Amino acid sequence: MTLKECYASFGGDFDSVLLRLNREQLVEKFVYKFLDDKSFCLFTTSMENRDYDEALRAVHTLKGICQNLSFTKLYESSSVTTLALKENDYQKAAESIPQLSEDYHRIINAIKVYQGCGEG
Amino acid sequence: MEKQKILIVDDSEMNRALLIEILENQYDIEEAENGAAAIEILSRQRNEFSLVLLDIMMPEMDGLEVLSHINKYRWNERFAVIMISADDSPEKMQRAYKMGAFDYISRPFDSVIVRRRISNTMLLYERQHQLEETIAEQFREQEKNNKLMIAILSHIVEFRNGESGAHVLHVNTITELLLRQLILHTDRYSLSKSDISLISLASSLHDIGKIAISDEILNKPDRLTAEEFEIIKTHSAIGAEMLSELPAEQQDMPLLKTATEICRWHHERYDGRGYPDGLKEDEIPISAQAVSIADVYDALTSERCYKKAYTHNEAIKMIIEGQCGAFNPLLLQCLEEIADLLKNAQNHNGIKIKGEISS
Numbered sequence: 489m490t491l492k493e494c495y496a497s498f499g500g501d502f503d504s505v506l507l508r509l510n511r512e513q514l515v516e517k518f519v520y521k522f523l524d525d526k527s528f529c530l531f532t533t534s535m536e537n538r539d540y541d542e543a544l545r546a547v548h549t550l551k552g553i554c555q556n557l558s559f560t561k562l563y564e565s566s567s568v569t570t571l572a573l574k575e576n577d578y579q580k581a582a583e584s585i586p587q588l589s590e591d592y593h594r595i596i597n598a599i600k601v602y603q604g605c606g607e608g
Numbered sequence: 609m610e611k612q613k614i615l616i617v618d619d620s621e622m623n624r625a626l627l628i629e630i631l632e633n634q635y636d637i638e639e640a641e642n643g644a645a646a647i648e649i650l651s652r653q654r655n656e657f658s659l660v661l662l663d664i665m666m667p668e669m670d671g672l673e674v675l676s677h678i679n680k681y682r683w684n685e686r687f688a689v690i691m692i693s694a695d696d697s698p699e700k701m702q703r704a705y706k707m708g709a710f711d712y713i714s715r716p717f718d719s720v721i722v723r724r725r726i727s728n729t730m731l732l733y734e735r736q737h738q739l740e741e742t743i744a745e746q747f748r749e750q751e752k753n754n755k756l757m758i759a760i761l762s763h764i765v766e767f768r769n770g771e772s773g774a775h776v777l778h779v780n781t782i783t784e785l786l787l788r789q790l791i792l793h794t795d796r797y798s799l800s801k802s803d804i805s806l807i808s809l810a811s812s813l814h815d816i817g818k819i820a821i822s823d824e825i826l827n828k829p830d831r832l833t834a835e836e837f838e839i840i841k842t843h844s845a846i847g848a849e850m851l852s853e854l855p856a857e858q859q860d861m862p863l864l865k866t867a868t869e870i871c872r873w874h875h876e877r878y879d880g881r882g883y884p885d886g887l888k889e890d891e892i893p894i895s896a897q898a899v900s901i902a903d904v905y906d907a908l909t910s911e912r913c914y915k916k917a918y919t920h921n922e923a924i925k926m927i928i929e930g931q932c933g934a935f936n937p938l939l940l941q942c943l944e945e946i947a948d949l950l951k952n953a954q955n956h957n958g959i960k961i962k963g964e965i966s967s
Contacts, residue, residue, distance in 0.1 A: 508718040509630075518629075527620065542667070557716075
């Protein structure tokens with residue numbers, strides 16, 4: 489699997505990120521780094537604890553990362569959650585979680601598969 | 609050449625890492641993971657940085673609070689602040705601009721645009737700094753020339769008076785010391801530091817009227833006759849008249865106004881028995897009052913063709929006891945208070961007083 493195919497599998501825009509960051513190696517480095525990023529985890533814990541300020545910051549950060557890495561699909565779902573939390577619409581935020589979670593895990597899984605290919 | 613340094617303030621480790629990746633070849637980078645940490649770093653070592661990249665939404669202290677702190681203490685005179693903005697907060701960016709942000713970079717980061725934007729900003733800041741330096745340098749140069757012109761002029765007068773070359777310099781310095789001491793006691797005369805410098809500079813011209821007095825009288829080694837003394841006394845009014853004949857548009861210049869009042873009234877006495885106008889107490893401008901004491905002190909402690917030099921202690925005693933004129937009691941108190949400074953200065957040939965007060 490190529491990185492471009494990996495991007496395509498989770499609804500990302502590989503051409504755009506490559507154009508901005510210039511080198512495929514660099515894109516790959518940050519895609520791997522995304523596996524260790526804590527913002528999604530922080531978001532879900534904060535939502536469970538009803539710490540909505542922290543949840544907003546976390547999902548906003550996640551959104552920013554998606555923007556930078558052109559994770560288009562997850563960018564869209566994290567935008568919905570961010571907006572809901574900014575408007576203090578906690579119910580809508582909670583309702584957006586399944587989609588957000590699905591998009592997030594699809595990326596994580598795809599990256600792990602890609603990583604496995606590279607190593608194998 | 610040493611690399612310029614950038615502080616990246618962002619709570620997302622990934623975002624910081626991405627910016628570092630884009631910038632680390634060209635710049636030294638330091639990171640802060642929230643606003644409070646940024647303030648901590650900047651309060652310690654802000655002079656090292658040429659630029660701060662500042663995220664808006666952060667825990668502890670957000671970007672706008674950081675910006676407000678930077679603005680309050682005018683730290684951004686030294687470095688530029690570029691906001692890292694999410695595309696969905698134009699109103700926050702507008703606030704950031706109002707609070708002194710120089711520019712913003714929005715996500716997603718484009719490596720070429722980020723690099724170019726940052727290097728342009730730094731270049732602009734550096735140029736502005738150089739320009740400010742150049743202007744300040746020119747200003748200092750000009751001021752040096754102004755002082756030099758006045759020094760030349762007063763030296764000519766001194767030369768002819770047969771006074772020691774340092775008299776004008778001493779009067780400058782003593783006047784400045786007296787007035788600085790005076791404003792510690794009262795704000796009655798509303799003197800700013802720059803007023804005091806101006807008076808000190810203008811004091812150089814106090815005796816210019818003497819060029820109209822004949823050599824025979826001016827440099828007569830014997831006691832002057834009453835008639836001759838009357839002629840000498842005209843120098844204060846003559847000096848002021850000479851200045852008043854300068855072109856009308858120059859008459860409003862503070863230096864000329866001050867010099868004129870010093871020329872005319874530096875032989876007035878606090879009790880009203882001086883010349884040429886018999887002004888008393890605070891009818892005499894404070895500039896002339898201060899120069900008057902400075903002039904007397906330095907005349908006493910210098911050797912002249914008609915007298916030997918008194919010691920510092922003798923001179924102070926004679927002035928305080930009223931043997932050499934009548935002065936403002938507050939200025940006499942100031943004279944006593946600066947006596948030690950003057951004494952040390954006298955021991956070191958006078959001229960060094962300047963260094964001691966300009967700390």
